[in-house]
Amino acid sequence: MNKAVPTKAEISLMEPFVGLTLERIHVPESHDEFASATAEIKAAGIVGFDTESKPTFSVGEVSEGPHLLQFALPDKAYLFQIHQAAGHPFLVELLQSEQVIKVGFGLKSDGRYIHAKLGVDLAGVVDLNAIFSMDGYHKEMGVRAAVALLFNQRFAKARHITTSNWSQHQLNPKQLLYAANDAYAALRVLEALDIPRDELPIYTSEPVVIEQSEQS
Numbered sequence: 001m002n003k004a005v006p007t008k009a010e011i012s013l014m015e016p017f018v019g020l021t022l023e024r025i026h027v028p029e030s031h032d033e034f035a036s037a038t039a040e041i042k043a044a045g046i047v048g049f050d051t052e053s054k055p056t057f058s059v060g061e062v063s064e065g066p067h068l069l070q071f072a073l074p075d076k077a078y079l080f081q082i083h084q085a086a087g088h089p090f091l092v093e094l095l096q097s098e099q100v101i102k103v104g105f106g107l108k109s110d111g112r113y114i115h116a117k118l119g120v121d122l123a124g125v126v127d128l129n130a131i132f133s134m135d136g137y138h139k140e141m142g143v144r145a146a147v148a149l150l151f152n153q154r155f156a157k158a159r160h161i162t163t164s165n166w167s168q169h170q171l172n173p174k175q176l177l178y179a180a181n182d183a184y185a186a187l188r189v190l191e192a193l194d195i196p197r198d199e200l201p202i203y204t205s206e207p208v209v210i211e212q213s214e215q216s
Contacts, residue, residue: 002136003137006148014152017181020180024180025076025176026076026078027078028084030086034084034090041071041100042097044100045197046100047101048071048072048073048077048187048190049186050069050110051110051113052068053067053166054067054166065167066114066117069082069091070179072183072184073187074187077181079179092118095114095120095122097124098123099124101124103125105128105129105143105146105186126202126203128146129142143157156178158178
């Protein structure tokens with residue numbers, strides 16, 4: 001029997017999710033800032049993870065994302081912007097690391113975009129949807145439903161923020177808060193599930209083969 005999740009109407013009546021505040025959100029820019037952030041992420045071992053991309057609106061338009069990659073720790077979040085070239089070597093190291101467990105919702109599609117953008121395969125991944133599915137929740141869970149189920153709190157996903165321009169170099173405070181807490185909420189969900197690290201369903205995204213179209 002499929003387990004039920006809170007309805008949208010039920011979630012709307014819940015108290016807001018308590019997430020990270022702006023002073024806990026860091027956007028590295030220099031080599032030293034990226035190095036320091038990477039050291040903290042590696043030391044944490046398990047981090048909430050998500051990506052954001054500039055949305056596409058035209059039929060056939062191909063996403064050029066991700067433009068932002070988020071790593072959340074228990075008390076802070078680091079947002080790596082793709083346009084910051086100084087961060088690329090550190091980003092590749094973190095994404096390929098099997099020792100840094102990256103936890104989030106629906107990360108398989110993220111892996112494809114990351115490969116297209118950076119040429120690396122995403123390793124050390126825990127997709128929370130898979131965990132909930134194994135527990136009897138056959139409808140894809142997502143962060144909003146998971147937060148409601150486990151914490152009885154409402155995770156806000158305002159469309160004008162989720163579909164905003166994530167490629168712009170200066171993100172506004174609402175973008176920073178949403179992006180950081182999307183990853184932070186995933187980490188909080190994993191903590192609430194209380195699954196030992198050696199029992200987590202960790203996977204590495206499959207290598208992406210890009211087929212070349214035949215020349216006419």
